[in-house]
Amino acid sequence: MTGPAQAARCDWRSLPIAALLVAVLATPALAQTAAKEPLPVPIGWLKVEQPAPPILSNLAPPPADTGLAGARLGREDNATTGSFMGHDYQLTETLVPEGEDALAAARSALAATPFLLVDAPAQTMIQIADLPEAQGALIFNIARGEDSLRGADCRRNLLHTAPSDSMLTDALMQFIAWRQWSDLVLIEGEHPGDAEFSAALEASATKFGQKIAARKTWAFDADMRRNASAEVPLFTQDFGDYDLLLLSDTLDDFDRYIPFNTWLPRPTGGTEGIVPAAWSPSVEQSGAAQLQSRFIDLNGREMQSADYAAWAAVRAVGEAVTRLNSSDPAALRDFLLSDQFQLAGFKGRPQSFRDWNGQMRQPIPLVSDRAVVALAPIEGFMHQVTELDTLGTDRAESACSAFSD
Template identity: 25%
Template sequence: MPTATAIILGVMMVKADARRSSAFQRFTDFVRKGAVFGSALAALSMTLCPTVAQAQAQTEPLSQIHIGVILPSTSEGTELDHAVAQAAQQGVVLATEEFTQNATMFGIDFAVVTAEAEGPDVIAAAEDLLAGGDVFAIAGGFDAEEGRLLSQWANENTVPFVNLFASDDRLRNELCAATSFHVAPSSAMYLDALTGWYVRAGLRNWFVVRSEDEESAAQYERLGRALSERHFGAREVGHAVLTPGVGLQDDALDAIAGSGADVVVLLSPAQDQLDALVRLEKRNLDLLVTGFPHPQTQTRTFFAASRDAAPVLGVGMRALAWEPTLDAYGARELNARYMDRWDQPMESAAWAGYQGIKVLFESAMFSSSTEVEPVLSYLAAPGSVFDVWKGIGTSFRPWDHQLRQPLYLSKIDPAATETRLLGQLVGELPAIYMPGTEPVERLDQIGDLPGQSQCRL
């Protein structure tokens, strides 16, 4: 039996877009009656995205969908890097297996062609994938540099690109591109969610520790705007800048101890966050510590390392794109399928890899094409809705191509012995189950709005 929440969500979604719902019902009826898939697809596309459907009306039936994915190496880097790479690869494999089965039902040749590359090497990997002549789109990007390079390359070569895990806000602002779409939550979304959770919990005095790099500086500025513009009474009570290879020094620790801070936010790479936790723990400070959710910090490997490094301050709450203990909206089934396949919890990198494949697969299917123009048109169309198992139909924002979506807050469990239970879901933002607003309006509560965006597509 459906839960009360599921029923309410269903009613909300029907009211929010009755036309889309009726189109989906017609599509479902066609398939159930054994109609030709292309006819059903055309009917749905005509309702949801008329321009795409009309553009594709005279094309041959779709026979092939090949997607290129650039993944980090599982054989190089630190243990934290390996955890991200392994999760991403496993998410892509699961998506490949499931969508191959779906595509085969309709006589479509589906394949995901992968390459391992990091940093500047992602460009050569993308060129090799494109040179094969089969892939129509590329997915990848696991840090700011990779996201920037692949987005620029895709724009120059007019190739649809899905950014999987690069959160850098510049990719959605001055470096945005018409061919790039971001499954990865933006830094602005993460920071708005963090401030929302903590300030509403009564933590109003913030001390910020950041690195010297440009991305950390931008995060620091955006966090300041979130505190000053969105939350009355919240304030920064101090900040410190980490010197590369040096870590959190005594003067910074003294400043934190004397600041009256309720919470310390570490805008630094994963290993620097762990090192800072060790030094903060030694001071026996009565406060909470969290950090920016870089890909490495969104792993159970990091959760375990944080707990071991600082048994008191290292078991706080962390922001995530996906939480393996999420048990609603169909997430239960996705998490269960992943666990059955890999005997490991589905972490954020796995979710991102899976959803990147899903978004591109559906864009080809529902535009009935792998040509650039119809695929990009479908991705960007206001009526295109993607179910990423977060409880609500999501879409890409028209002003910066960021996927609207909820984020999750997980509490590290100091006593957990099972890997999946190292984190426990304690928060979701936006709270999509709250009635009274349209889905798009609610999802746009985090991240940059059109008036704040520097993107000009």
């Protein structure tokens, strides 16, 4: 458990970049290192495009550079320190069009760099991690939340800066338990991702002593842009009384039409309403406003969760290279999984990787459209090591064996 004295302690891991650079330049050995030939640190970004399922509205389509924009900012941030240290960070970008050979593209990317950020379906990500060319590499999952990737399907060379589904749903259920909202109901979409997120909600409810009393499947094919005010009240009427309506709509198809149209005036949470996320434009504390501003200046839009995960992956590599003055992926992996690594992630607490499944520990903001409602872990949820491990799969619960040797 982290106490006030420990949180207030300042050591070299928690120094801001400017202070670190002063220390670097004041240290003769490191200053001499910085004067040597540049150390190349190539980092790759690879996205496998997927067919977009039809949804009711394309009112807010995801940006075309989702994730990539965060990687670009991470590279810029790494270059700030790297210019003093003699580290040359380069970012290569690979977009695999729908239907083309993702594994061939991954082989080509891995021939240029041992550090690869991947945005791809879970099964494709596993196949990339299993490539012979990837065995000495470090691959970062920057997009997928499936707990199986951190469990039975984990891979030794695959780390995760995207939070798992269970981290997100645990964060939400901590907040619900703290508010003492005990009567919960759920509406779930028909997409496979909706069922997976619903299962995570159910598991988190059980974990924190909650119960989802009733659930319904959204199977409407009518245009809710015109019919929501008539259909949604009838659809939710037989839920009876409840404290919170959970929504599981991972495609952002129907959930936007549920709030303010339910039979009873009740809050919503999950994929709409109170939403757990890796990042949100509403996050402003702990220096986040400065990160948001730099992202907007570079990319002309606001930072999203996938951007944050990509930024965190690139910055994790940069932090490890800075500390070790090495770009050896095996050495960097050992450092990233050690208790020596910490990343200042602008969410109020140092972030690190779990050494049993490669998941980055991180606070989870619970956000509405324009504000942060709370930041999980919620105060009062205790853990023997760090409260961040109350979010997601803990060591004793893990089905991952690839990190045990």
